[in-house]
Structure formats: structure tokens, C-alpha cells
Amino acid sequence: MHIHRYEKLWLIIGSLILVVFLAILAIQTFYLEMGPPSHAEMMDPQEVRESELFADAELTEIGDNEYEIAIVAEMFAFQPGDLEIPAGATVHFTLASPDVTHGFKITDTNVNVMVVPGHISKVSHTFDEAGEYLILCNEYCGLGHEFMANTITVN
Amino acid sequence: MKNTASANNNHKGRKKYDETSLSGTFVSVMIIAVFMILSWFSVFLLFLERN
Amino acid sequence: MTHITDVPIRHKGKAVKAGAIAGISKRDSRLSIANLSIAFIALVIGGAAGLLQGFVRSGFLELPSWISYYALLTAHGVLLVLVLSSFFSIGYLYAGTSRVLGGLADKTVAFGWTGFGLMTAGTVIAAFFILSGDANVLYTFYTPMQANPWFYVGLALLVVGILLNCVGMFITYQSWRKRNPGELTPLFAFFSNAVFVLWVFASLFIAVFVVGMVIPWAFGWVPTIDPMIGRTMFWAFGHTLVNIWMLTSISAWYVSMPKIIGGKVFSDSLARVAVVILVVANVPGGFHHQILDPGLSVELKFLHVIQTFMIIFPSLMTAFAMLATMERAGRTKGVTSLLGWWKILPWSDARFFALIVAMLAYIPAGLGGIINASNQVNQVVHNSIWVTGHLHLTVGTTVMLTFFGISYWLIPYLSGRKMTKTINRLALAQTVVWASGMLLMSGAMHFNGLLGSPRRTANTTYNGHSAASDWALYEMLMAMGGVILFIGILLLVYIWIQLAFIAPKGDTDFPIGEDYNKKDASPLFMDRWAIWVALATLSIAIAYVIPLLDFASGNSPGSPPFLMP
Numbered sequence: 206m207h208i209h210r211y212e213k214l215w216l217i218i219g220s221l222i223l224v225v226f227l228a229i230l231a232i233q234t235f236y237l238e239m240g241p242p243s244h245a246e247m248m249d250p251q252e253v254r255e256s257e258l259f260a261d262a263e264l265t266e267i268g269d270n271e272y273e274i275a276i277v278a279e280m281f282a283f284q285p286g287d288l289e290i291p292a293g294a295t296v297h298f299t300l301a302s303p304d305v306t307h308g309f310k311i312t313d314t315n316v317n318v319m320v321v322p323g324h325i326s327k328v329s330h331t332f333d334e335a336g337e338y339l340i341l342c343n344e345y346c347g348l349g350h351e352f353m354a355n356t357i358t359v360n
Numbered sequence: 361m362k363n364t365a366s367a368n369n370n371h372k373g374r375k376k377y378d379e380t381s382l383s384g385t386f387v388s389v390m391i392i393a394v395f396m397i398l399s400w401f402s403v404f405l406l407f408l409e410r411n
Numbered sequence: 412m413t414h415i416t417d418v419p420i421r422h423k424g425k426a427v428k429a430g431a432i433a434g435i436s437k438r439d440s441r442l443s444i445a446n447l448s449i450a451f452i453a454l455v456i457g458g459a460a461g462l463l464q465g466f467v468r469s470g471f472l473e474l475p476s477w478i479s480y481y482a483l484l485t486a487h488g489v490l491l492v493l494v495l496s497s498f499f500s501i502g503y504l505y506a507g508t509s510r511v512l513g514g515l516a517d518k519t520v521a522f523g524w525t526g527f528g529l530m531t532a533g534t535v536i537a538a539f540f541i542l543s544g545d546a547n548v549l550y551t552f553y554t555p556m557q558a559n560p561w562f563y564v565g566l567a568l569l570v571v572g573i574l575l576n577c578v579g580m581f582i583t584y585q586s587w588r589k590r591n592p593g594e595l596t597p598l599f600a601f602f603s604n605a606v607f608v609l610w611v612f613a614s615l616f617i618a619v620f621v622v623g624m625v626i627p628w629a630f631g632w633v634p635t636i637d638p639m640i641g642r643t644m645f646w647a648f649g650h651t652l653v654n655i656w657m658l659t660s661i662s663a664w665y666v667s668m669p670k671i672i673g674g675k676v677f678s679d680s681l682a683r684v685a686v687v688i689l690v691v692a693n694v695p696g697g698f699h700h701q702i703l704d705p706g707l708s709v710e711l712k713f714l715h716v717i718q719t720f721m722i723i724f725p726s727l728m729t730a731f732a733m734l735a736t737m738e739r740a741g742r743t744k745g746v747t748s749l750l751g752w753w754k755i756l757p758w759s760d761a762r763f764f765a766l767i768v769a770m771l772a773y774i775p776a777g778l779g780g781i782i783n784a785s786n787q788v789n790q791v792v793h794n795s796i797w798v799t800g801h802l803h804l805t806v807g808t809t810v811m812l813t814f815f816g817i818s819y820w821l822i823p824y825l826s827g828r829k830m831t832k833t834i835n836r837l838a839l840a841q842t843v844v845w846a847s848g849m850l851l852m853s854g855a856m857h858f859n860g861l862l863g864s865p866r867r868t869a870n871t872t873y874n875g876h877s878a879a880s881d882w883a884l885y886e887m888l889m890a891m892g893g894v895i896l897f898i899g900i901l902l903l904v905y906i907w908i909q910l911a912f913i914a915p916k917g918d919t920d921f922p923i924g925e926d927y928n929k930k931d932a933s934p935l936f937m938d939r940w941a942i943w944v945a946l947a948t949l950s951i952a953i954a955y956v957i958p959l960l961d962f963a964s965g966n967s968p969g970s971p972p973f974l975m976p
Contacts, residue, residue: 206680207931211386212731219389219727222396223720223781229404230786231713239411240709241702241787249968280973305556305973306638308794312863312878315410315790317703321638322555322970324705339878343794343865345549347556347975348479351870380742384750385734392730392774399778400785406861407788 242318244327253277253303264288264296273297278307278320281349283340288357295331296357308344311357319344332359435921439509440825442523446502447822449531450495451907456538457490458900465852465893467869469886480869481547481975488550489541492806493569494534496652497610499814500659501526501576503821504603507662508580510921511597512587515579522579526572533568536561547975549867551649552625554641555970560629567621570614577614580607588938596938598679599923602662605686606655608944612694612951613651620644628972635969639706640962643698647955650697654689654722656806660813661685664733664766667817669924671763672756674740676924677732680933685725685732687937691946692721695954699784703793707958712786718954719784726777733770761830761838762922765816768846769809776804779857794867796889797860800853808849812842815903820919822910829917834909841906845899852892859885 234240253259254277262275263285270293277284278300290296300309300320307320311330318328332338342353435443460483466472467480474480505523509515515523540546546558552566584604588596596604620641628636665682669675676682698715701707741752757763779801783792792798819838823830830838864871864882871886873879936942 206684206933207678208681209382209735211382212681212728212735215386215389215393215731216724216727218393219396220724222393223723226400226781226785227717227720230716230788234709234713234786239787241712241790243705243707243709243712245706245708247706247967250970251968305970306553306642308865310794310863310865313410315407315787317790317793319701319704321642321705323638323967326705337877339863339873339876341865341873343867344553345481345484345867347973348481348547350481351868354873354876356876380739382735382738384738384741384752385731387749388734389727389731395774396778396781399775400782403782403791403861404785404788407791410791 242326242328244325246325247323248301248325250301250303250322253301254279258299259301264290267297271295271297273299275299275301276309278302278309278342278353280304280347281342281353283309283342283353283355287355290332290357290359292335292359293331293333294359295329297329298327300326300328305346306344307342307346307353310341310343312339312341314338317343332357335359435506435509435825436514438520439505439515442515442520442527443502443506443509443821444825445524445527446498446505447818447825449534450498450502451904453490453494453498453534455900455904457487457495458897460484460487460490462893462897465890468871469883469890470870470872471890478542478544479547481549482541482544484867485546485549486538486541489537489566492550492652493566494538496656496659496806496810497530497569497573500606500610500655501573503814503817504580504606504659504662505576506821506825507599507666507921507923508583508603511599511923512583516583516586519579519583522575522582526575526579528572529568529575530572533565533570533572535565537565537569540565551645553645554625554628554636554638555973556975557629557972558975560626563621563625563629567618567626570618570621573610574614574618577607577611580604593935595933595935597923598676598682599662599666601683601938602658602666602686604940605690606658606662608690608940608947609651609655609658609693612947613648613655616644616651616694617648620648635971637962637967638970639704639967640959642701642704643955643958643962646697646700647694647951648697650700651694653805654693654696656810658686658689660769660810661729663813663817664729664770666924667820667922668733668763668766669736669740670922671760671766672737672740674736674743674924677736677739678931680931680937681728681732683933683937685728687943688725689722690943691950692718694947694951695719696722696784698954699789702784702786702789706962711957715954716784716786718950720781723777723781726773730774759835759839761835761842762816762819764839765812765819765842768842769812769816772804772808772812772846772849776801776809779804792860794865795860796856796864796866799866800856800860803849803853803856807853808846812845815841815845818907819910820921822907823914823917823919824921826911826914827916827918828910828914829919830910831914834906834914837902837906837909841899841902844895844902848892848895848899850892851895852889855885855888855892859889 259275259277264272264274267273272294302320302322309320310317314330316328316330318326320326336359338357340355340357464483540559540562546562548556548558624636627633695715695718699719702712738752741755746752859882862881871879871882
């Protein structure tokens with residue numbers, strides 16, 4: 206097998222570029238904790254609505270401008286409804302689905318996580334800029350999928 | 361075709377098909393490499409900005 | 412019929428023409444024609460569904476109450492991604508293999524027809540339930556959404572039919588090897604075998620999932636199903652499917668393109684290496700669809716990101732090989748300037764033009780793929796319409812234009828006709844129409860996705876929210892692209908009808924590039940598929956054993972069904 210020297214060079218350069226990409230991703234993931242949301246915890250989907258965590262959940266301040274909220278992603282709404290927070294607030298979202306798979310996406314942010322029945326998803330974000338953000342379900346969940354949306358207002 | 365190949369070798373003497381220049385190919389793949397870097401970093405910057 | 416393999420390999424360029432007079436035996440050709448016919452019907456129906464989707468999303472059209480956007484979307488996905496690609500790859504690879512191995516084995520033909528029957532029956536059943544509105548689950552059919560149970564039976568039949576076709580291909584391949592000891596199989600046959608090996612891996616995942624889990628649950632024999640196992644099994648299948656299309660397409664780039672441009676295969680051995688890496692490293696690639704899933708650890712996800720990046724390597728090889736093939740063809744014709752060889756490529760030959768545009772589209776398609784697989788960066792694009800744009804560049808442009816290009820020689824080759832100058836011109840126009848439609852639609856989708864617009868939704872107005880109002884322009888561009896693409900489909904149907912039934916009789920060559928020269932011959936062990944299958948199994952095991960065991964032993968509560976609609 207003969208490999209032309211330009212081809213060798215190209216394969217080395219190309220692989221190096223990929224290695225650089227991977228290195229950047231690895232540093233962010235393992236040293237800066239910027240990896241993708243990967244919470245591992247289970248909950249029976251049929252018990253989500255009545256569970257201590259999700260029943261009557263509301264936005265709770267847990268620290269200095271730091272909030273948490275448990276949200277049920279169900280056909281075809283996020284419960285509880287629209288949220289309001291001050292600018293600069295960090296919000297920890299905990300999500301679960303009592304029915305089918307949903308997606309949880311907040312526009313203009315990197316918040317984007319799957320909500321798979323049986324599993325609890327967690328994702329956090331700091332909202333520095335004021336404005337009305339759109340929260341939408343980005344995984345097809347049935348015939349009313351396009352109506353599954355909320356807002357989060359940052360003052 | 362083989363005749364034209366050897367007739368058109370301007371480097372050292374006779375060259376076969378296998379030894380013709382590949383510099384155009386190299387330039388072309390380098391252009392791909394540039395696009396690879398540009399496209400990846402533009403979305404990566406968007407990721408940083410939205411974080 | 413001339414036995415092509417009887418001819419000394421070095422004179423293959425000449426042997427091609429001698430063999431093409433006899434062409435392909437009627438028996439083998441009928442099987443390919445049958446498969447291609449279903450592929451074409453799927454393209455027309457699936458394409459029409461896509462056109463309507465564009466209209467609905469952009470607000471130009473409201474659907475009648477008996478059919479939903481999601482039924483159309485399911486039809487579009489199943490028909491194009493599953494039906495078209497499987498029937499086309501079988502029709503094309505069977506014909507090409509028959510061509511390079513001197514005919515298909517008797518048993519292969521039997522397996523081929525049985526497989527074809529099952530696949531067709533499965534397709535008809537699945538399509539019926541989709542269009543009747545009883546399977547609004549999209550082509551990914553994520554559980555616990557549930558369709559009519561017979562929809563899954565249709566899918567299962569389709570998959571079993573594909574598996575029978577795999578067996579058929581292996582029989583011909585192995586019997587050729589037995590009859591030609593000490594000889595390397597022709598490159599085309601090697602590609603063909605690789606595609607069917609991937610079909611086996613892909614089909615096993617989906618067959619185990621559909622037959623072992625979904626069907627019992629859909630009929631109500633089992634109360635619950637684990638959605639995470641479903642997602643994982645689906646994407647093990649789903650992303651393998653992507654590489655099946657790619658491998659089918661690049662077989663034409665590697666083997667036929669050199670012949671069309673009057674060059675030679677750049678490197679037989681490197682081509683085989685690229686194929687083998689794709690087969691070995693491919694299946695775990697599916698995991699990058701689950702980067703944002705819960706229940707999978709950050710470490711495991713990163714392992715899969717690395718495994719996905721490994722699939723990029725053969726594409727780097729392919730990029731070089733294709734350019735080098737073209738440069739060398741130009742150099743042998745006397746071109747001396749650095750990039751002058753680009754100019755003398757046969758741009759006015761529709762077979763080449765479709766292939767080269769497909770290859771060019773593969774550059775942004777591949778680059779987008781790297782971004783999608785980039786772990787946390789995936790949060791920017793996941794489930795946005797960027798992803799739809801990405802797959803319309805990969806499958807919609809790269810693979811489809813390659814298939815169209817192939818059809819410009821495959822159909823006349825099978826129908827015993829010749830392409831005329833007029834049809835060639837129409838085919839050139841078709842390529843331009845298709846590429847511009849996709850450029851507009853897919854480009855709009857990419858930008859729209861970066862702005863946050865989601866995929867797989869009938870409507871993106873979200874009560875007039877300001878974030879959503881930015882998307883309207885792009886939604887309209889997407890619909891316009893869809894219209895152009897549908898014109899492309901109509902043009903294509905006209906060309907196909909011409910090539911199949913109307914064009915003048917004559918002999919068309921199935922272009923097969925000169926296989927290899929002595930110096931660059933691959934070692935014989937490349938043909939020992941047992942090695943590659945074992946390595947691929949190992950790579951799948953590394954990727955999947957941990958998560959699947961984890962899910963299976965995780966006391967998953969399971970999900971009851973939710974019937975759609």
C-alpha cells in the first residue's frame with residue numbers, strides 16, 4: 206500500500222484539526238464543567254405528577270440570585286407556566302415527563318435537553334440579559350406539539 | 361492516454377500516471393481544512409456567547 | 412455474456428466495453444428494475460409530502476382535517492430515508508455486482524425476490540397506516556408514542572426483507588471468491604459487500620427493537636416499554652443507515668467516476684481501507700444523537716464523541732482520493748497548471764455533473780456533521796431545524812444527487828437504451844435545479860436553526876413571540892426551496908420515463924474504473940470479512956454494552972403506551 210506524501214500530510218493536518226476540536230471540547234467538559242446535561246436519576250413516569258418534587262412546584266430562591274424550579278413537561282405544556290426572574294439570576298431546572306419524550310429548549314441560550322420518560326433531566330443557566338425568552342418543546346410529542354411553549358421573563 | 365501522460369511530464373524525464381503531480385489536490389484539500397476550522401469555530405463562538 | 416473476470420485485470424478498461432454489449436442478464440436486470448421502481452415511487456410520494464410540509468410550516472397552506480402535518484412528516488421520513496434508500500441501494504448494488512462478478516448466483520436471485528416481496532409488502536402496510544393517520548410517530552417512532560401495531564409489523568417486514576437481500580449479496584460474493592482463489596474481489600463488489608454488512612448491523616438493532624420490544628407492547632401483550640433502550644437501539648440503526656447511504660454513494664465516486672472522466676481509480680487499497688474503517692467504526696456513531704439525553708454519563712458521551720470523530724477520518728481520505736483522481740485524469744491529458752484540471756473535467760456529462768455537485772455538497776454536509784457531534788456544542792443545534800438542513804445536505808443533496816447521477820447510466824443500462832443529448836441536457840438542468848433548491852432550503856434551515864427554530868413542528872409562530880418572528884423569513888425561503896425541489900422531482904421523473912421506456916435502443920455502459928495496478932494491489936486479507944465483522948462487533952460492544960446493561964439493569968419503571976393521535 207502506497208500513500209502519497211501529500212495524502213499523508215493532509216491526513217495528519219486533518220486529524221490534528223479534529224484533535225484540537227476534541228481537546229477544546231474535553232477541557233470544557235472535564236475541567237470547566239461545561240459538558241452536556243447528563244443527569245442520571247430515575248422516576249416512574251406515572252408518579253411524576255404526584256411526586257413530592259414535581260407536585261405544586263414553584264420557583265424557589267435557594268441562594269444569592271440563584272433559583273431552582275421543577276417543571277413537568279407533558280402533552281402539551283410545561284407546568285408550572287410562565288416564569289419571571291431578575292437579571293443575572295441563575296436558574297436550576299429539574300424536568301421530568303409523565304407521558305412521552307419531550308425537549309426543553311430556551312431560545313438565545315444553550316439550554317437544550319431531552320426529557321425522556323423514566324429519567325429526570327437537569328440543566329442550569331444564568332440569565333444575564335433582560336428580555337422575554339421563549340421556552341419550547343423541541344421534540345415531537347404528538348399532534349399538539351407546536352403549542353407546547355412558555356416564556357421566561359428576565360427583568 | 362499513457363503516451364500523453366509521459367509526453368507531458370515536465371519534471372525529471374519519464375513519469376507514469378502514478379507519479380503525476382498532486383499539488384492541485386493538496387491545495388484543494390487545504391481549502392477544505394480552512395472551511396472546517398472556520399465553520400466549527402463560528403458555531404463554537406455562538407455556543408460561548410450563549411452560555 | 413462475457414465473463415468479465417476472465418479478462419486480465421490490466422486491460423479492464425477494454426473488457427468493460429466488450430462486456431457491456433451483452434450487458435446484464437435479463438434475470439438479474441429484472442430484480443434491479445423491480446427494486447428501482449419502488450424507490451422511484453417512494454421518491455415521488457415522499458417528495459410531494461415534503462413540498463406540502465414546507466407550505467404548512469410557512470403558513471401558505473392549511474391541511475384538510477383528515478391528514479395532519481405529522482402524518483406527512485412521517486411519510487416523508489419513512490418513504491425517503493428508509494424505503495427509497497434501501498430499495499435504491501439494493502437495485503443499484505445488485506446490478507453493479509452482477510456486472511463486475513459476472514452475474515448473480517441462483518440463490519442470490521431467489522433471496523433477492525423473496526426479500527423484495529417482503530420489503531414491498533412491509534412498505535405498503537406501513538404507508539397505509541401512515542397515510543390513514545394511524546401512525547403519527549415520525550420515522551424515529553420514539554416510544555412510548557404508539558402507532559397502530561400493524562405499522563410496526565410493516566416496518567419489521569421491510570427490515571427482514573432487507574436482511575434476506577444481505578444474505579443474497581453474501582452468497583454471490585463468497586461464491587465468486589471460491590471460484591477465484593487467490594484473487595482480490597473487484598472494488599465495486601467490495602463496496603457492495605460492505606454496504607450489506609452494514610445493513611446487517613443496522614437491521615439487527617432495529618429488528619430486535621421492533622420485533623422483540625415494540626410489537627409485543629403495541630399489541631398490548633406487554634404493559635410497558637423502556638424509552639431509553641428504544642432511543643439507543645433506534646440510533647444504532649439510524650446512524651448506520653446514514654453510512655449505508657454514504658457508502659452506497661461513494662462506491663459510485665470511487666469506482667464509476669474515474670471511468671466517466673477518463674481516469675483511473677486513485678488507489679484501490681486506500682479505497683478499501685476507507686471502506687473498512689467506515690464499517691468498523693460506524694455503528695457507535697449513532698450515539699451522538701443522544702448527547703443531550705439524561706441517564707448517560709458525561710464520560711460515556713465523550714467516548715462516543717471520539718468514536719464519532721473516527722468516522723470523519725475515512726471522509727478525509729475520500730476527499731483526497733476524489734480530488735486526486737480528477738487531478739491525475741487532467742494531468743494525463745496534459746494539464747500543467749496548478750488547478751487547471753478542474754476546467755477540463757467533463758462538466759457537460761450529466762453523469763459526472765451530478766456526482767461532482769454531490770461531492771461538493773458533501774463538504775458543508777460533513778462540516779456540519781462535525782459540529783453536530785461536538786459534544787456540548789450540540790446544545791446550540793440539537794433538534795433545531797439546523798439538523799434538518801444538515802440531513803438535507805447529506806441525504807437530500809449528496810446522496811440523492813449521486814443516486815440521480817447513477818440512474819443516468821443505470822436505467823439505460825438495465826433498459827437497453829441510450830441517453831440522448833436532449834436527455835443529457837435535461838439531466839444537467841435537473842442537477843442545477845436540485846442543487847439550487849437544496850442550497851436555498853438547506854441554507855435557510857441552517858441559519859434558522861442557529862436562531863433557534865425547532866425541527867419537526869407544524870407551526871413556529873408561538874403566539875407571535877418576538878424570538879419566533881425572526882424565523883418567518885427563513886420559513887418562507889424553505890418553502891420556496893421546496894417548490895424548486897419539487898420541480899426537480901418532476902424533471903427527474905420525466906428523465907427516468909425517457910430512459911426506461913422511450914430513449915433509443917442501444918448499449919449503455921455501467922462505468923467501472925480500472926480496478927488497481929499491481930503496485931497498489933490490496934493484500935488479499937482485505938477480502939476476509941470475518942476480520943472486519945469481528946472488529947466492528949468489538950467497536951459496537953465498547954460503545955453499547957455499558958449503556959444498554961445500565962438501562963436494562965437500572966430498574967427502569969417503563970412507560971405505558973400513548974397512542975398517536
